[in-house]
Amino acid sequence: MEEERIKFMKIFSNIPEKIRKEDILVVIDNEPYTWNVAYFEIKNKSEVGGKILKKLKELGII
Amino acid sequence: MSEEEDKKISEFKDTALARIDVMPPNFKLSVGDKGTFTKEQLIAHIKSCDETGIQVIKMQMNFIRALTSGQLMETLNS
Amino acid sequence: MNKILLVTRPKYDDGTEYLSYYAYLIIKDANKFGINNKDFEGKKVITKDVLNFINKKDPNLLFINGHGSSDSLEGNEGEILFSVDKNIRLLKDRIIYARACHAGISFGKEVVKDNDGCFIGYKTPFSFWIDEKRSSTPAKDKIAALFLEPSNEIINSLIKGNNTETSNLRSRKMMIENMNKILKMNKKKEPGAMGWLEILWNNYDGQVLYGNEEISF
Numbered sequence: 033m034e035e036e037r038i039k040f041m042k043i044f045s046n047i048p049e050k051i052r053k054e055d056i057l058v059v060i061d062n063e064p065y066t067w068n069v070a071y072f073e074i075k076n077k078s079e080v081g082g083k084i085l086k087k088l089k090e091l092g093i094i
Numbered sequence: 095m096s097e098e099e100d101k102k103i104s105e106f107k108d109t110a111l112a113r114i115d116v117m118p119p120n121f122k123l124s125v126g127d128k129g130t131f132t133k134e135q136l137i138a139h140i141k142s143c144d145e146t147g148i149q150v151i152k153m154q155m156n157f158i159r160a161l162t163s164g165q166l167m168e169t170l171n172s
Numbered sequence: 173m174n175k176i177l178l179v180t181r182p183k184y185d186d187g188t189e190y191l192s193y194y195a196y197l198i199i200k201d202a203n204k205f206g207i208n209n210k211d212f213e214g215k216k217v218i219t220k221d222v223l224n225f226i227n228k229k230d231p232n233l234l235f236i237n238g239h240g241s242s243d244s245l246e247g248n249e250g251e252i253l254f255s256v257d258k259n260i261r262l263l264k265d266r267i268i269y270a271r272a273c274h275a276g277i278s279f280g281k282e283v284v285k286d287n288d289g290c291f292i293g294y295k296t297p298f299s300f301w302i303d304e305k306r307s308s309t310p311a312k313d314k315i316a317a318l319f320l321e322p323s324n325e326i327i328n329s330l331i332k333g334n335n336t337e338t339s340n341l342r343s344r345k346m347m348i349e350n351m352n353k354i355l356k357m358n359k360k361k362e363p364g365a366m367g368w369l370e371i372l373w374n375n376y377d378g379q380v381l382y383g384n385e386e387i388s389f
Contacts, residue, residue, distance in 0.1 A: 122302045
C-alpha cells in the first residue's frame with residue numbers, strides 16, 4: 033500500500049483547506065472520513081488508514 | 095455502463111449517502127430531468143440505486159475524480 | 173434569418189419553475205433592450221405552435237428550457253419539441269442554447285451537422301440546489317443563483333452581441349467565480365457548500381459547445 037499512500041499524500045497536498053476540512057471522501061465501517069481525517073489515518077499508517085487506501089484504490093480514486 | 099463502473103458505483107454508495115446526509119434539511123436538488131428531491135428523497139434513491147440514485151452517485155464520483163486528478167483546482171486557478 | 177429570440181419555458185415541477193423564472197429574467201432584459209422575442213410559457217409550450225413560429229418568423233436564437241434526453245428536447249410536460257428523428261433540420265444555422273440535460277450527448281452534435289449553426293448545452297444533467305425557504309420566491313434564492321446566473325449569462329452575452337464562443341466562455345468564467353466563492357464560504361453559515369460545489373462542477377464539466385463558435389445573434 034506504500035505506492036497508494038504516496039499517491040494519496042500527493043493528491044492531498046493539492047486539495048484546498050476548506051475541502052480538506054468539510055468534504056467527505058470515504059466511508060469505512062459506517063464511519064465517514066473527511067480528507068483531513070483520512071490523511072491523519074494514512075499518515076499514521078493506522079489500520080483504518082490501510083482500509084481507506086484500499087477502498088480509494090477500488091474506487092479508482094487513487 | 096461497464097461492469098467495472100457498476101461495481102464502483104455500488105462501492106461508492108455509502109460515501110454518497112454520507113455526503114448527502116450532511117446537507118442542510120432545507121435544500122432540494124433538481125437533477126436534470128429526474129425531478130427535484132429533498133435530502134431524504136435523495137437518500138432513498140441512492141439506497142435503492144435506481145436511475146436517480148445512480149445519477150447522483152455519478153455526479154459525486156465525477157467531482158471527486160476531478161479533485162484527485164487536479165482538474166478541479168487547475169480550473170479554479172485558471 | 174431574423175434577429176428574434178425564441179424562449180420556451182415550461183413550468184410543471186419545482187425545477188422547471190426555477191428555470192422558467194430565470195428565463196423570464198432574460199425576456200425582461202430583451203424587452204428592455206428592444207430585442208424582438210417570443211415567449212412560450214408554461215402550457216403554451218406546444219410543439220406545433222413552436223414549430224409554426226420557427227417556420228414563419230425564422231428566429232436565429234433559440235433558448236430552450238426544460239427537460240431533454242441524449243436525442244431530444246422537451247416542451248410542456250414531456251412533449252417532444254425536437255428530436256434527432258424529427259424536425260431537427262428546422263434548427264439548422266441557428267444558435268440553440270438548451271438548458272436541459274443530456275441533449276449535449278448526441279442531439280447537439282446532430283443539430284449543427286453540415287450547417288453553420290451552434291449548439292450550447294449539456295452532456296450531463298443540468299442540476300441545481302434550491303433553498304426551500306426561498307422556493308416560492310426564486311429571486312431571493314441566492315443558492316440557486318450560483319447555478320442559474322452563469323447559465324443565463326450565455327443568453328445575456330449573446331443578446332449583447334457577443335458570439336457563441338465568447339458567450340460560452342463568459343458563462344464558464346462565472347461558474348469558476350462562483351465555485352471560488354463557495355470555497356470562501358463560512359462552514360457554520362453555509363454548511364451545504366460542498367454539495368453546491370460538487371453540482372456546480374458537474375454543470376461546468378458538462379457544458380458543451382458544438383458547431384460555429386463565431387456566430388452571433
